[in-house]
Amino acid sequence: MSPQHYLVLAGILFTIGVTGVLIRKNALIVFMSIELMLNAVNLTLVTFSHFMRSPDGQVLVFFSIVVAAAEVAVGLALIVALFRLSGSTNLDDFNLLKW
Amino acid sequence: MALDILIVFLKAVFIVLTVLTFGAILTWVERKQSAVMQDRIGANRAQILGLRMIGLFHILSDAIKMFTKEEFTPERADKFIHMLAPMLSLFFALVTFTAIPFGNVLRLGGKEINLQVAGLNASVLFVFAIVSLGVYGVVLGGWASENNYSFLGGLRASAQMISYEVTIGVAIIGALLIYNTLDLQEMVRYQGHMYLGWIPRWGIVLQPLGFLLFLVAGIAETKRVPFDLPEGESEIVGYWVEYSSMRWGMYMFTDFIEMVLLAAMTTTLFLGGWQIPWLAADGFHFPWGMAIGLPHVVVALLQVGAFFLKVVFLLWFQMLIRWTLPRVRYDQLMRIGWRYLLPLSLANVVVTAAVLLLIG
Amino acid sequence: MTAFLFYVFAALAVAGGLTLILHRNPVYSALSLIVTMFSLAALFAMLDAQFLAIIQVLVYAGAVMVLFLFVIMLINVRLEQRLPQRFTAQTAVAVALGIILLVEVIQIGLTGSKMLGPVATELSAKEVGRVQTLAGLLFTKYVLPFEVATILLLVAIVGGIYFAKRKLR
Numbered sequence: 001m002s003p004q005h006y007l008v009l010a011g012i013l014f015t016i017g018v019t020g021v022l023i024r025k026n027a028l029i030v031f032m033s034i035e036l037m038l039n040a041v042n043l044t045l046v047t048f049s050h051f052m053r054s055p056d057g058q059v060l061v062f063f064s065i066v067v068a069a070a071e072v073a074v075g076l077a078l079i080v081a082l083f084r085l086s087g088s089t090n091l092d093d094f095n096l097l098k099w
Numbered sequence: 100m101a102l103d104i105l106i107v108f109l110k111a112v113f114i115v116l117t118v119l120t121f122g123a124i125l126t127w128v129e130r131k132q133s134a135v136m137q138d139r140i141g142a143n144r145a146q147i148l149g150l151r152m153i154g155l156f157h158i159l160s161d162a163i164k165m166f167t168k169e170e171f172t173p174e175r176a177d178k179f180i181h182m183l184a185p186m187l188s189l190f191f192a193l194v195t196f197t198a199i200p201f202g203n204v205l206r207l208g209g210k211e212i213n214l215q216v217a218g219l220n221a222s223v224l225f226v227f228a229i230v231s232l233g234v235y236g237v238v239l240g241g242w243a244s245e246n247n248y249s250f251l252g253g254l255r256a257s258a259q260m261i262s263y264e265v266t267i268g269v270a271i272i273g274a275l276l277i278y279n280t281l282d283l284q285e286m287v288r289y290q291g292h293m294y295l296g297w298i299p300r301w302g303i304v305l306q307p308l309g310f311l312l313f314l315v316a317g318i319a320e321t322k323r324v325p326f327d328l329p330e331g332e333s334e335i336v337g338y339w340v341e342y343s344s345m346r347w348g349m350y351m352f353t354d355f356i357e358m359v360l361l362a363a364m365t366t367t368l369f370l371g372g373w374q375i376p377w378l379a380a381d382g383f384h385f386p387w388g389m390a391i392g393l394p395h396v397v398v399a400l401l402q403v404g405a406f407f408l409k410v411v412f413l414l415w416f417q418m419l420i421r422w423t424l425p426r427v428r429y430d431q432l433m434r435i436g437w438r439y440l441l442p443l444s445l446a447n448v449v450v451t452a453a454v455l456l457l458i459g
Numbered sequence: 460m461t462a463f464l465f466y467v468f469a470a471l472a473v474a475g476g477l478t479l480i481l482h483r484n485p486v487y488s489a490l491s492l493i494v495t496m497f498s499l500a501a502l503f504a505m506l507d508a509q510f511l512a513i514i515q516v517l518v519y520a521g522a523v524m525v526l527f528l529f530v531i532m533l534i535n536v537r538l539e540q541r542l543p544q545r546f547t548a549q550t551a552v553a554v555a556l557g558i559i560l561l562v563e564v565i566q567i568g569l570t571g572s573k574m575l576g577p578v579a580t581e582l583s584a585k586e587v588g589r590v591q592t593l594a595g596l597l598f599t600k601y602v603l604p605f606e607v608a609t610i611l612l613l614v615a616i617v618g619g620i621y622f623a624k625r626k627l628r
Contacts, residue, residue: 001465004569006502009469011564013476013495015557020480022553028485028531032492035523036476039499042515050506053578055592059601061511062593065518066608070615072523076530077622083534180486221590224513231521235493238525242486242532250532257525281590 006047013040027079027089031072038068102210110216114196117407122355123158125414129355130157132415133422168344173245176341180243185342185349188236192356195229198222199363200284202373202403203380206395213284214373214403221281226364227268230320234260236353237329237338244341253338255429256322256329262436263319263326269444270312273451274302274368287372296386299376302369306451310369312444317365318417319436321357325424326432330354362413363406370409373402464505472498485531493524508588 013036020033042061049057079089086093127142131154134141145156172181199222202214219225234257241253278286292300303310319326330337339350366372377383378401382393393401427435475495479488496519503512586592597605 001461001505003575005465005469006506007568008565009472009502011568012473012561015561015564016473016476016480018560019553019557020476022556023550024480026485028527029480029488032479032488032527035519036479036492036495039496039519042511043499043502046503046506046508046511048575049587050508050584051575053582053584053587055582055587055596056600058508058511058588058593059596061508062514062597063601063604063608065511065514067611069518069523070611072526073615073619074622076526077619080530080534081622081625089534177486180490219513220509220588221513224510224517228513228517228521231517231525234521234525235528238528238532254529257529261525 003047003051007044010040010043010047013037013043025090025092027082027091027094030091031075031079035068035072038064106210106212107216110212110214111197114199114201114216115193118193118196118356118359121359121410121414122352123162125355125358125418126161126351127155127158128414128418129421130154132418136419136422165345165348170346171341171343173341175245177243177245180239181341182346184236184240184243185339185346185353186236187239188233188353189349189356191229191232191236192353192360195226195360196363198225198283199367200287200372201363201406202399203287205399214399215284218284219282222283223271223275223281223286223368226283227264230360231264233353233357236350240342240350241338244338246341248336249338249340252329252336252340256338259322259326259329259432259436260320262433263316263440266316266436266440266444267313267320269441269448270309270316271368272444272448273309274306276448276451276455277302277305283367283372287367287374290371291374293376293386297376299371299374301371301374306369306447308443308447309451310365312440312447313369314361314365316436316440317361318420319432321354321361321417323354323358323417324421325426327426328429328432331426358414358417359410362410362417365413366406366409370413373406375401375405378402461505465502468498468501468505471495472502486528489524489527489531492527493520496520496524506588507584510588510590510593 017033017035017037017040020036021030024030024033042064045057045061045064049055049061082094083089130142133139142154142157143151145151145154145160147156150156172178197216198219200213200215205212205214215222217225237260238253238257241249241251241256244250274286275281278289280286280289286302290299290301294300294304298304322329328335328337330339339347342350377385378398380395380398382398383389383391472495475491475493475498478491479495482488482491496515500512500515500520503509503515582592
């Protein structure tokens with residue numbers, strides 16, 4: 001398989017993630033779409049790392065996975081806190097700063 | 100190429116069939132061993148033409164019973180996930196066995212067959228990755244039943260599994276530091292040497308505390324007595340209350356498969372895997388000078404036999420524990436996991452690393 | 460064989476992604492994201508990144524998505540099903556922007572291999588993704604980011620506990 005195949009696949013997945021962030025109202029789905037975007041970027045990094053025979057790209061993916069894990073732990077705690085405050089996970093309901 | 104794929108396929112079929120057989124026999128052992136321990140006669144009614152075979156036919160009759168019972172799905176349940184969850188449980192339990200080496204390299208007709216289905220570079224991590232997925236079957240099963248009690252049971256079970264996974268992961272780090280590899284086959288090879296000619300260099304000798312912690316946390320992970328709070332068939336409402344017939348059977352079977360998995364992993368990590376003391380590639384070499392030459396195929400088969408013998412021993416041992424100890428309470432369970440086992444396993448890592456640093 | 464496997468896993472990944480953003484029930488969304496992550500792990504393995512493939516399953520499928528599933532099951536599932544899914548102007552604009560972005564990234568992807576630098580090391584493809592290679596780099600060249608990552612994880616633990624334990628008014 002050529003690198004193009006993997007890169008195009010990563011592009012498609014990234015676009016799906018972006019579209020998910022834009023069209024969905026549920027904070028959890030939006031959060032999962034962001035995870036999908038992170039995964040798509042990881043795929044490009046691994047692709048380049050494989051075809052350039054350079055392990056540095058894979059080390060970067062390792063760090064990106066670590067950061068994603070930390071991000072999810074805090075992010076989900078935030079969503080739970082928001083849910084307890086407003087009783088909803090709909091992003092449109094979080095409008096305390098608007099007037 | 101086609102031959103290679105065929106060999107991998109045959110290895111996979113062999114290990115899956117073996118493990119399923121172990122699981123099936125364990126359903127009988129569970130009843131028979133308890134009967135022996137409690138001075139009863141135990142399962143002995145099933146018979147074919149008067150032949151009883153010490154109750155072994157109960158396996159068959161249980162299977163027929165479970166397949167022919169009504170498959171009940173609660174009306175408001177999520178039908179698809181309700182069906183999927185037990186399958187996931189069983190599937191993930193079986194997949195782990197692809198990484199476990201059950202023998203050394205077998206040379207047949209000029210072909211070298213590594214007796215391990217998938218020779219991965221980081222097979223320990225692979226096993227833990229798949230084991231950590233087992234929680235899906237539990238939590239999805241509890242949720243999809245649309246029953247608050249089974250949902251709570253599912254949460255309880257997954258909290259227990261996640262807590263003890265941490266201890267399992269940390270408990271083996273000491274052993275990994277010594278073996279210097281993440282490849283299970285390499286670990287078993289490392290354990291082939293002898294100290295002073297008679298102490299095998301097994302994980303249990305090098306890491307006695309790690310072995311103990313791994314075994315205890317592993318038993319908690321398989322959700323069996325004394326850590327069977329998620330299930331406790333007769334007293335506690337667990338995640339599988341809304342399951343019946345073979346779907347319930349799959350959950351039950353997963354437990355037995357996980358017992359086999361724990362035995363196989365303990366064997367590989369701490370009991371020398373397929374190693375037999377004094378058995379080298381060309382036969383036995385005893386320290387007192389005696390040597391018995393053996394052909395290659397015999398040695399390979401002996402080693403496979405040794406692996407399964409150790410697994411059977413550990414299964415017997417787990418059954419012994421299961422019918423000896425009383426169940427712990429939930430707060431005790433969490434305290435054991437987080438306050439005792441985890442700090443102990445961390446201390447084990449620190450001490451092992453310090454010793455390795457000192458002796459270079 | 461490789462091409463066949465690639466297309467199978469690519470199709471699974473895209474199908475999982477689409478189900479994630481289109482399904483009404485968040486539990487199914489989470490499950491489809493797990494499918495996508497598994498397919499990506501398989502693709503990593505096909506790219507000889509064995510270690511990352513395992514880490515992908517261990518961390519994403521085994522830990523991150525379990526957390527997501529817990530939160531969804533505990534707080535959300537009934538609410539979402541009652542929400543009317545309206546096709547608003549925002550949706551139309553979002554889809555249009557998505558299509559434009561898709562065209563762009565595919566264009567970049569197709570020309571991206573021209574940006575591929577020269578083969579950097581004398582490692583073979585199998586050796587690049589091995590644990591030993593990555594561990595060697597992690598503990599030498601990238602030791603500072605590695606330590607920072609451990610602190611980040613500690614901060615995440617503390618933050619998570621703080622949010623979970625805090626009494627809300």
